[in-house]
Amino acid sequence: MVYSIEDQAGDETLNVPLVESLTVMESQNQEDDSTSRIGTTASARFNVLSTMVGGGSLSLPMAFQKSGNILLGPLIMILTAVMTEFCFRIHVHSARILAPVSDNETKKGNDSYESIAAAAFGKNMYVFGAFLVTSMCFFGTVGYAVLLRDMLQPVTNAIWKTTHDEKESTSGPTLHNNLTMLAVVLLVTPMCTLRNLTALERFGAFSMLSVLILGSCIVFRSVECNFGYLDFIPDDNHDANAFLLWPATWKDLLDAFPLYVSCFVCHYNLLPVHNELQRPSTQRVHWWLRSTTWTAAIFYLIIGFAGSAYGKCTPTGRVQGNVLLDFAEDDPLLMVGRMCLAFTLTMALPMLTIPGRDILLRSFSECWTKRRQVRDASAEMIATSDSNDLQEPLLENDHQEGVDEELPAGNGQACSDEATQSDPSVCARLVAAILVLWSAAAVASLCKSIDIVWALLGSSLSCILSFLIPCGSYLVIASKHGQVNLLSKVVAGVLLAIFAPLMVISTINAVMNTFFK
Numbered sequence: 001m002v003y004s005i006e007d008q009a010g011d012e013t014l015n016v017p018l019v020e021s022l023t024v025m026e027s028q029n030q031e032d033d034s035t036s037r038i039g040t041t042a043s044a045r046f047n048v049l050s051t052m053v054g055g056g057s058l059s060l061p062m063a064f065q066k067s068g069n070i071l072l073g074p075l076i077m078i079l080t081a082v083m084t085e086f087c088f089r090i091h092v093h094s095a096r097i098l099a100p101v102s103d104n105e106t107k108k109g110n111d112s113y114e115s116i117a118a119a120a121f122g123k124n125m126y127v128f129g130a131f132l133v134t135s136m137c138f139f140g141t142v143g144y145a146v147l148l149r150d151m152l153q154p155v156t157n158a159i160w161k162t163t164h165d166e167k168e169s170t171s172g173p174t175l176h177n178n179l180t181m182l183a184v185v186l187l188v189t190p191m192c193t194l195r196n197l198t199a200l201e202r203f204g205a206f207s208m209l210s211v212l213i214l215g216s217c218i219v220f221r222s223v224e225c226n227f228g229y230l231d232f233i234p235d236d237n238h239d240a241n242a243f244l245l246w247p248a249t250w251k252d253l254l255d256a257f258p259l260y261v262s263c264f265v266c267h268y269n270l271l272p273v274h275n276e277l278q279r280p281s282t283q284r285v286h287w288w289l290r291s292t293t294w295t296a297a298i299f300y301l302i303i304g305f306a307g308s309a310y311g312k313c314t315p316t317g318r319v320q321g322n323v324l325l326d327f328a329e330d331d332p333l334l335m336v337g338r339m340c341l342a343f344t345l346t347m348a349l350p351m352l353t354i355p356g357r358d359i360l361l362r363s364f365s366e367c368w369t370k371r372r373q374v375r376d377a378s379a380e381m382i383a384t385s386d387s388n389d390l391q392e393p394l395l396e397n398d399h400q401e402g403v404d405e406e407l408p409a410g411n412g413q414a415c416s417d418e419a420t421q422s423d424p425s426v427c428a429r430l431v432a433a434i435l436v437l438w439s440a441a442a443v444a445s446l447c448k449s450i451d452i453v454w455a456l457l458g459s460s461l462s463c464i465l466s467f468l469i470p471c472g473s474y475l476v477i478a479s480k481h482g483q484v485n486l487l488s489k490v491v492a493g494v495l496l497a498i499f500a501p502l503m504v505i506s507t508i509n510a511v512m513n514t515f516f517k
Contacts, residue, residue, distance in 0.1 A: 049208055055345055088292075091470040192350045257458070259458060357433045475489060
C-alpha cells in the first residue's frame with residue numbers, strides 16, 4: 001500500500017509507503033515533544049510537590065515538639081512558607097529577565113539553576129551551582145533511600161522471616177534491610193532514564209495521594225491518643241506535657257531549624273518544570289508557585305502538629321526524627337501508611353535523580369564540545385596553512401591571517417549549537433542515572449539514621465540553595481537589567497542578612513550534634 005504526498009513545490013507527486021510515512025510523522029512528533037512546552041499547571045504542581053513533600057515531613061513532628069507545637073512551631077512554618085514562595089518567584093523571575101517568554105510561548109526553555117547563578121556571579125559560579133544542585137540531589141536521594149529502607153522493614157521481616165530476638169539484637173540496618181531497599185532501587189532505575197519530569201505527572205499525583213493517606217493515618221492515631229483511646233506504658237522519664245507554646249531551650253530551637261528549611265527544598269526542579277509549562281504567563285506562573293507552596297505548607301502544619309501531639313503516647317513523651325518509628329510495627333492502620341510512604345519515596349527517587357543526571361550529561365557534553373572545538377580549530381588552521389603554502393605563498397598578509405583566525409571560532413560555535421540541540425541518548429541517560437542513583441543507594445546502606453542526613457543538609461546546603469543564591473542572583477540580575485522592584489530588593493536583602501549567619505550557626509550546631517555529642 002502506498003501513500004501519495006506532494007513535494008514542497010507541488011510540481012510532482014511522490015509515492016511513499018504508508019508505513020514509512022507514518023514513521024516519519026511519528027519521529028517528527030517525538031522531536032516536537034522534546035522542543036515544545038507540554039506541561040500543564042497540574043503536572044507542574046505535582047512534579048514540584050513530589051520533590052518537596054515526602055520523607056522530610058516525618059521529621060516535622062519532632063521539629064514542632066522542640067520549637068513549641070502550639071504557637072512558635074506553626075508560626076515558623078508559616079513564615080518559612082512565605083519566604084519560600086518569595087524565593088520561588090524571584091528565582092523564576094531572574095530566569096525570565098535573562099530569557100523573556102511570551103504569555104503564549106510554545107518553544108521549550110533552556111534555563112537551569114546553575115545557569116542563573118552563572119549569569120549573576122560568573123562562570124565559576126556555574127560550576128559551584130552545578131556542584132550544589134548535584135550534592136543536594138545526591139544527599140536527598142541518600143535520605144529517601146534510608147527512609148525507604150525503614151518503611152520496608154515489615155516487608156523485609158516477612159521475606160526473610162526475621163524473628164523478634166534478631167530484631168532486638170541489631171542496632172542498625174541489616175544486610176536483609178539493604179537488599180530489600182536495593183531491590184526497589186533496581187526496579188525504579190529505568191524511570192530515571194526519562195527525558196523530562198513531565199512524563200512523571202501521573203506518578204506525582206499518586207504520590208501526593210499516598211502522602212495524604214499517610215498523613216490521615218497519623219492524624220487518626222494522634223486523635224485516639226489524646227482522647228484516651230490508646231493504652232501506653234510510660235517510662236520513668238516520660239514528659240507528660242505534649243503541648244508547648246515555646247521551646248524548652250534555645251538549643252532545641254536551633255536543632256529544629258534545619259528541619260523547617262529542608263522540607264521546602266525543590267528549587268533545582270523549578271526551572272526545568274517552568275521550561276515545559278504551557279502558556280507561561282506571569283499570572284499563571286504565580287498561581288502555580290503559590291498553590292504549590294501553600295498546599296505543602298498546610299500539609300506540613302497538620303502532620304507537624306498531629307505527629308508532635310502523639311508524643312503523649314510514646315514511652316518517653318517525645319517523638320523521634322522519623323515519627324513512624326514511634327508507632328507499633330504491627331499496627332494495621334500505620335502499615336497502610338508505611339506502604340503509601342514507601343510508594344511516595346520510590347516515585348520521588350527519579351525526581352531527585354534526573355536533575356543530577358542532567359547536570360552530569362551537560363558537563364560531559366560541554367567538555368566534549370570544547371575538545372572538538374580545539375581539535376577542529378587545529379585541523380582548520382593546519383589545512384588553511386597547507387593550502388596557502390602550496391597555492392599562494394606570496395600573497396600572505398595580516399588580513400588573511402585575521403580571516404584564518406576567525407574560522408575556528410565559527411566552527412566552534414556551530415559545534416556548540418549542535419551539542420546544545422542534540423538530546424542525550426537513552427544509553428547515556430541510563431549510565432548517568434546509575435552513577436547518581438546507585439552511588440546514593442550505596443551510601444544509604446551505610447547510614448544508620450535519617451536524622452544525620454536532614455540535619456547536615458538543612459543547616460548548610462539547603463540554606464545556600466533555597467535562600468542565599470536565589471536572593472543574591474535576583475539582586476544582581478535585576479540590577480543589571482534595570483528591573484529591580486524596590487519591595488523585592490528590600491526583602492531579598494533582609495533574607496540574605498538573616499540566613500547567612502543562621503547558616504553558619506546552624507551548621508556548627510549540626511556538626512557538633514553529629515560528630516561530638
